[in-house]
Amino acid sequence: MPRIRTIVLAAAATVAVGVTAAYWYERPLLVTGTGYAAHNACALEAIAGRDDAAADLPPNPLVPVMRTSVASDGSAASAGILGALATQEAFATDGYGCTLAAEPPAGLPAPTDVSIDANPYAALPLATADDAAVTAALAHGFGDDLGAEGRDALGTRGIVVLKDGALVAERYADGFGPETPQLGWSMTKSVTNLLVGRLVEQGEVSLDDDHLVPSWTDERSAITVRQLMQMTSGLDWDETYDLGTSITRMLYLEPDMGAYVASQELAHAPGSYLQYSSGSTTLLCDVVTEDRGGADLPRRELFAPLGLASAVLEPDASGTPVCGSYMWATPREWASIGQFVLQDGVWGGERLLTEGWMASSTLPVDTEVEPGSDGYASGWWANTRADGSVIDEELPADTYFASGHDGQKVVVVPSEGVVIARLGFTPAADDNRIVSMAAEVVAALR
Structure with a gap:
């Protein structure tokens, strides 16, 4: 029995090492997916006022195991594989949208105010073509x-x-x-x-x-x-x-x-x-x-x-x-x-x-x-x-x-x-x- 237990533990350790090695090998690809998802969810909420982030995710085998969450006030979003692996975060800043980072960006300048007054199209009613x-x-x-x-x-x-x-x-x-x-x-x-x-x-x-x-x-x-x-x-x-x-x-x-x-x-x-x-x-x-x-x-x-x-x-x-x-x-x-x-x-x-x-x-x-x-x-x-x-x-x-x-x-x-x-x-x-x-x-x- 002790020998069997030793073999089982050794096998489990080998599997764990293999899984860990595979994760770190694939991590650059995984963080591409989670980084995309975190930034996408944050920006859609903070800039576009949309809450359907999944509609902007391209076909990706990671989607079924991706877990994305957005802060209730829209100030940040995170995404990870099964909610724990290769996690990435994005943070919103007024005037600047979202930034993928380990923490909220600091030191950004006060954003210049922008008015629609200089744009001749911004306030026009919906334009329906008269030409068939x-x-x-x-x-x-x-x-x-x-x-x-x-x-x-x-x-x-x-x-x-x-x-x-x-x-x-x-x-x-x-x-x-x-x-x-x-x-x-x-x-x-x-x-x-x-x-x-x-x-x-x-x-x-x-x-x-x-x-x-x-x-x-x-x-x-x-x-x-x-x-x-x-x-x-x-x-x-x-x-x-x-x-x-x-x-x-x-x-x-x-x-x-x-x-x-x-x-x-x-x-x-x-x-x-x-x-x-x-x-x-x-x-x-x-x-x-x-x-x-x-x-x-x-x-x-x-x-x-x-x-x-x-x-x-x-x-x-x-x-x-x-x-x-x-x-x-x-x-x-x-x-x-x-x-x-x-x-x-x-x-x-x-x-x-x-x-x-x-x-x-x-x-x-x-x-x-x-x-x-x-x-x-x-x-x-x-x-x-x-x-x-x-x-x-x-x-x-x-x-x-x-x-x-x-x-x-x-x-x-x-x-x-x-x-x-x-x-x-x-x-x-x-x-x-x-x-x-x-x-x-x-x-x-x-």
């Missing part, structure tokens, strides 16, 4: 021709159409409306371009500024503001949302995201290769916001002048705005950003960006480009490649986009005076219908 063709285009964008399962997979939640500066049509899914902020994901990168543009216009920043990080005493010192914005910095990066990759580690494990990106070594000579990198844009924000207002800079320089009263750009635990991913705004506010750039940075009769800023910001990068990044410019996506060939033939060649994960898009068509904002949750549909819907809208408004 525009109505049909929005119906196509919402998948009215699909069955319930297909419409759910398409996941369109809001479409706003502006023509020659006027709000001509909009439509929202059940539970959403003109006042519901939605996460733009990588459309935030396009807004970062505008933030840099504001600083350039004020003479605070030059696109050719280098020696951006004190610890860069090697070849990285040659990296410029322009190269960070165009994702040609050459810093090693992996944008794949998978176990232990650069992007998941930055978003869900690193309290100081900018410092983490700055620690990466060079994989390419600066300026020689375009590699899509949310880290590049987040580091750019770390560089340009330091000593210039920090997390409040987007509110002061963009949200207040444009009257984007619902807009929020969330910071990391160090206080740096997460400019690659985490801006929320209503569909009308996203469309307002499109109208602002269509007007080349003039708003309310005041020039906020240097003349020609958008023309240069939407020129596709002319260097070696990683697969899938054709048309990438300076935080915006052009509808042409560097050689002039058109990418989406359904839309005019001068079209450009802000584009984000899960089907977020602001489509700007200067030659037609059209801006279209589409927000939704489309993690799995083969066709999010944005381009075809936009083409129908443009044709209908000619």
Whole structure:
């Protein structure tokens, strides 16, 4: 019996060691899931006023064992596997949304007040299209021709159409409306371009500024503001949302995201290769916001002048705005950003960006480009490649986009005076219908 007991205990210990080792091996993947869930639940409650966080979780095998809770006052949320493993927390701060951190963020500046008064669209009544063709285009964008399962997979939640500066049509899914902020994901990168543009216009920043990080005493010192914005910095990066990759580690494990990106070594000579990198844009924000207002800079320089009263750009635990991913705004506010750039940075009769800023910001990068990044410019996506060939033939060649994960898009068509904002949750549909819907809208408004 003693021998059997010894064998059983040894086996149990071996299993425990194996389980523990497996947990620590898989932990980077687990905290990606719990970090996403905690941040999502906190932000939906604090920013969007929604309590259906599960509706914004992408397909994930962890979902059945995920336990998420939100504080009764909406000030924080946590998520863990079975409520105990790989637990992550997110904390809400007025004006700044939610931050994934070990404790509530301290030292954030007082947020600049933002009024709707500067925004001509914020207080308008719901705009119903008078044109049957525009109505049909929005119906196509919402998948009215699909069955319930297909419409759910398409996941369109809001479409706003502006023509020659006027709000001509909009439509929202059940539970959403003109006042519901939605996460733009990588459309935030396009807004970062505008933030840099504001600083350039004020003479605070030059696109050719280098020696951006004190610890860069090697070849990285040659990296410029322009190269960070165009994702040609050459810093090693992996944008794949998978176990232990650069992007998941930055978003869900690193309290100081900018410092983490700055620690990466060079994989390419600066300026020689375009590699899509949310880290590049987040580091750019770390560089340009330091000593210039920090997390409040987007509110002061963009949200207040444009009257984007619902807009929020969330910071990391160090206080740096997460400019690659985490801006929320209503569909009308996203469309307002499109109208602002269509007007080349003039708003309310005041020039906020240097003349020609958008023309240069939407020129596709002319260097070696990683697969899938054709048309990438300076935080915006052009509808042409560097050689002039058109990418989406359904839309005019001068079209450009802000584009984000899960089907977020602001489509700007200067030659037609059209801006279209589409927000939704489309993690799995083969066709999010944005381009075809936009083409129908443009044709209908000619």
